[in-house]
Amino acid sequence: EDPKLVEAFEARVAADEFIEPKDWMPEAYRRTLTRQISQHAHSEIVGMLPEGNWIGRAPSLRRKAILLAKVQDEGGHGLYLYCAAETLGTSREEMVEALHSGKAKYSTIFNYPTLTWADIGAIGWLVDGAAIMNQVPLQRTSYGPYARAMVRVCKEESFHQRQGYEIMIALANGTAEQKRMAQDALNRWWWPSLMMFGPPDDNSPNTAQSMRWRIKRETNDELRQKFVDISVPQAEFLGLTVPDPDLKWNADKDGYDFGAIDWDEFYAVVKGEGPVAKERMKARIDAWEDGAWVREAADAYEAKRQARKAA
Ligand code: 3HC
Numbered sequence: 001e002d003p004k005l006v007e008a009f010e011a012r013v014a015a016d017e018f019i020e021p022k023d024w025m026p027e028a029y030r031r032t033l034t035r036q037i038s039q040h041a042h043s044e045i046v047g048m049l050p051e052g053n054w055i056g057r058a059p060s061l062r063r064k065a066i067l068l069a070k071v072q073d074e075g076g077h078g079l080y081l082y083c084a085a086e087t088l089g090t091s092r093e094e095m096v097e098a099l100h101s102g103k104a105k106y107s108t109i110f111n112y113p114t115l116t117w118a119d120i121g122a123i124g125w126l127v128d129g130a131a132i133m134n135q136v137p138l139q140r141t142s143y144g145p146y147a148r149a150m151v152r153v154c155k156e157e158s159f160h161q162r163q164g165y166e167i168m169i170a171l172a173n174g175t176a177e178q179k180r181m182a183q184d185a186l187n188r189w190w191w192p193s194l195m196m197f198g199p200p201d202d203n204s205p206n207t208a209q210s211m212r213w214r215i216k217r218e219t220n221d222e223l224r225q226k227f228v229d230i231s232v233p234q235a236e237f238l239g240l241t242v243p244d245p246d247l248k249w250n251a252d253k254d255g256y257d258f259g260a261i262d263w264d265e266f267y268a269v270v271k272g273e274g275p276v277a278k279e280r281m282k283a284r285i286d287a288w289e290d291g292a293w294v295r296e297a298a299d300a301y302e303a304k305r306q307a308r309k310a311a
Pocket residue numbers: 035036039040041043044047074077105106107108109127128131134157195196197198199203204205206207210220270
């Protein structure tokens with residue numbers, strides 16, 4: 001690539017300017033953004049499945065309405081993000097095919113099963129809480145369409161986190177059995193939520209370049225630390241115990257020290273060995289194939305509309 005163009009691009013990024021779809025950009029910038037944004041979109045769409053599993057079994061009409069709204073939001077987040085990724089020149093079909101073939105990733109967190117209603121609380125509180133921690137800085141990512149998509153996503157994510165934490169408050173202040181369910185959900189969702197921030201910075205192939213190009217504004221470990229520091233007091237407020245015996249306040253760093261993450265589990269789940277990974281992919285492929293007729297009908301309708309307009 002022309003070094004002058006690269007230099008001008010890097011100066012724009014360093015000046016915190018937004019890079020727009022029609023601007024010149026290094027091919028590697030385009031590639032890594034297509035990778036990250038499309039996988040972010042896949043995560044949103046696959047993330048609808050574990051929660052969708054509880055819409056028909058919500059304990060009250062109010063909880064059912066809230067969960068319906070949240071799952072619908074996730075679908076919308078996925079569509080914003082696929083649209084943002086398409087501005088980089090990759091079609092929706094190519095991205096969906098990459099997901100279905102296993103070439104593209106989605107967040108490992110969605111390969112864990114939702115065993116009780118308390119999981120819906122823990123997911124809203126911890127998974128959407130982690131997503132907010134990761135997505136707020138992305139409102140300042142250097143690629144314009146991605147940053148703008150994040151503004152609305154973050155607003156809706158706050159509702160997701162709030163409703164989840166409200167479920168945890170209700171359970172933690174309920175019967176002994178309900179409190180036990182809440183603790184069990186915290187035990188199963190705590191560590192996979194920490195994995196959402198990605199591998200440690202010293203083992204993260206993309207972080208250094210993403211920081212230089214201001215795609216990332218904070219590193220995996222920085223965001224993970226912030227998430228732990230904000231979540232531990234929330235668990236204490238619930239009267240629940242974070243399942244980490246090494247967790248302890250470190251006054252020197254003004255944050256919590258915490259135990260080692262099981263990166264073997266992380267990479268096994270990334271590789272698709274998660275407890276329900278096969279079920280998730282089958283559900284996505286079935287939905288895509290069952291919905292083909294809707295896409296064809298919409299295309300045929302649009303073609304007729306265009307033909308009428310041209311006549
Ligand atoms: N699950 C699956 N794969 C993961 C992962 C996770 N939790 N964390 C990292 N990886 C993958 C990366 O994608 C990368 O593989 P690739 O090069 O094939 O894409 C590899 O592990 C090495 O990780 P890196 O740290 O080098 O990769 P990144 O610099 O891309 O950092 C990330 C990973 C922090 C997830 C970053 O991609 C990111 O911030 N993505 C945008 C946010 C996002 O995708 N969040 C996922 C959840 S969305 C969500 O929670 C929705 C909410 O509504 C519930």
